Amino acid sequence: MVRAAARKVTFYRHIQKSRRFQGGHLKVWDYYGHVESASGFLPQIYFSKETVRNEYNPWFESEINELTRWDPADTDLYFLGGKDWLELPSSQRRVKPVINLIQHVRHADSDNSLFQFLKERAVRICVSPEVSERIVATGQVNGPVFTIPNGLNRHVLPASLPRDRRTIPFLIVGFKVPEMALRLADSLALRGIRCECVIQPMPRAEFLALLGRSRAALVLPRSTEGWFLPALEAMVLETPIVCPDCIGNRSFCLDQINCWRPEYRDEAILTAVEEMLAASPEKLKAMGQAAAETVLAHDISVERSRFVEVLSQIDELW
Numbered sequence: 001m002v003r004a005a006a007r008k009v010t011f012y013r014h015i016q017k018s019r020r021f022q023g024g025h026l027k028v029w030d031y032y033g034h035v036e037s038a039s040g041f042l043p044q045i046y047f048s049k050e051t052v053r054n055e056y057n058p059w060f061e062s063e064i065n066e067l068t069r070w071d072p073a074d075t076d077l078y079f080l081g082g083k084d085w086l087e088l089p090s091s092q093r094r095v096k097p098v099i100n101l102i103q104h105v106r107h108a109d110s111d112n113s114l115f116q117f118l119k120e121r122a123v124r125i126c127v128s129p130e131v132s133e134r135i136v137a138t139g140q141v142n143g144p145v146f147t148i149p150n151g152l153n154r155h156v157l158p159a160s161l162p163r164d165r166r167t168i169p170f171l172i173v174g175f176k177v178p179e180m181a182l183r184l185a186d187s188l189a190l191r192g193i194r195c196e197c198v199i200q201p202m203p204r205a206e207f208l209a210l211l212g213r214s215r216a217a218l219v220l221p222r223s224t225e226g227w228f229l230p231a232l233e234a235m236v237l238e239t240p241i242v243c244p245d246c247i248g249n250r251s252f253c254l255d256q257i258n259c260w261r262p263e264y265r266d267e268a269i270l271t272a273v274e275e276m277l278a279a280s281p282e283k284l285k286a287m288g289q290a291a292a293e294t295v296l297a298h299d300i301s302v303e304r305s306r307f308v309e310v311l312s313q314i315d316e317l318w
Helices: 023-037 082-087 113-119 129-137 178-190 204-212 229-236 266-278 281-297 300-312
Strands: 007-013 041-047 077-081 098-102 123-126 145-147 171-173 196-198 217-219
Touching (some): 007 023, 007 082, 023 041, 023 077, 077 082, 082 113, 098 129, 123 300, 129 145, 171 178, 171 204, 178 196, 178 266, 204 229, 217 229
Parallel strands (some): 007 041, 007 077, 098 123, 123 145, 171 217
């Protein structure tokens, strides 16, 4: 019996030199692994010539099927995210199935350059219910939409430290909004709350170690996100957090249940920080237990199984 050849699924990535580590690239890397685990499919990836080859690239030092030449026609399926559409000629866009990963609510903004791609035929995977709701509401989406909430491989994160071994009383994570982070740090200092504030890019391993050594943290997304990875990472590390509302975190950052999720305003955030730091051990324990349940619900295995199910039906869906 002749066994059918694996179907090639082509990824494209452009990872800039001047950018910090990005959760969006990490998530595409996760999906590369999902395809690799699926029977009958073979992932392959092409990196732009400008792509960095260091710790900011999730594929760095991994064994992968890397293409040395970009040939959009040499594949069976495409896996596209964000502006990857620009690398796929119009003549190829409806010939073979396209899986389109949508990671931000901005895709639904008609003023954003990403909006134009909603009309392209694709099977879309949205990383949160909020993203799905936003793009479907545009009336522009061409093709089926699936919501697969982001999963996290918690087993690659460092072990959680007991509170008495944590050396950082309070951490502000402000990579995405450094001016806001510094402003809030100054305001907290005036209220007698000293903190360590990080606004410079750093490798992910260093960031996770820092977060794991913190007794509590304020993790700052931009005002709108499709998801926000540091919030879930903090829950894995058992670090109590304030994470202001950014739309895409509403399904897993549950205010007063597993974290504090104030409005995206300075005063509301400062009040939430004071509430967190004054919370009783009983309240923190209950919220920690709820956070642990959230982490289990967002394990990478859940994401993988749901995506592989979609992938197995790609021809019918297309």
